[in-house]
Amino acid sequence: MSIPPANVQVMPLFPTPVAMIEVPQAERLNRDLSAVILQREQTVPGTSHSNLGGYQSSWDMDRWGGPATGELLAIACDIATRLTTPRMGPAGGTLSPSMWKANIWANVNRAGHGNEFHAHPGSFWSGVYYVDDGGIAADPSLGGELEFMDPRGPGPAMYAPQLAFALPGGLSVGANEVVHPRTGRLVMFPAWLLHQVRPYRGGAERISIAFNLSL
Numbered sequence: 356m357s358i359p360p361a362n363v364q365v366m367p368l369f370p371t372p373v374a375m376i377e378v379p380q381a382e383r384l385n386r387d388l389s390a391v392i393l394q395r396e397q398t399v400p401g402t403s404h405s406n407l408g409g410y411q412s413s414w415d416m417d418r419w420g421g422p423a424t425g426e427l428l429a430i431a432c433d434i435a436t437r438l439t440t441p442r443m444g445p446a447g448g449t450l451s452p453s454m455w456k457a458n459i460w461a462n463v464n465r466a467g468h469g470n471e472f473h474a475h476p477g478s479f480w481s482g483v484y485y486v487d488d489g490g491i492a493a494d495p496s497l498g499g500e501l502e503f504m505d506p507r508g509p510g511p512a513m514y515a516p517q518l519a520f521a522l523p524g525g526l527s528v529g530a531n532e533v534v535h536p537r538t539g540r541l542v543m544f545p546a547w548l549l550h551q552v553r554p555y556r557g558g559a560e561r562i563s564i565a566f567n568l569s570l
Contacts, residue, residue: 381539
């Protein structure tokens, strides 16, 4: 017996939101952000966390990054508020961008630099903003992609790697997904989602700003 399609309901349980936002007036923001980040790199030693080479600033860019950093954080907090809801619905109260506190830092990657897989404990949202994609948008072969690991685990791909689920997003089950950097693009995702930055193979500077949002 053949079951009519109308009799089949597929529920997309356990979604993992990854938001991509093209920031308005990015050219103006990027001009100011690039200048302050490159000046910071020349005058203040970097830190080492997940980065494999490159420069990573201290996590207090809100103190030294100038007005453009505050403007970028305001955009991120607004997006985070739109993408978050009280679990109890309206009874859980009203959310506001002012509820978020942030730590924020700058990254400068050159040839061969990247980040190993990691997550951001103690936060709700994480994000990255691309001040300068280093030419990746025009030439994807330069690498530097933001790569997310499937939080559902590798099981399906280990057992039958030739099979996938017939629904949106189902082809990557048990594998990874990548987001390509683009100057002026903001990417936000749950802070627990494992991610890495693939090595950059260009000859320019790939400049980004990363941040965490907690309550």
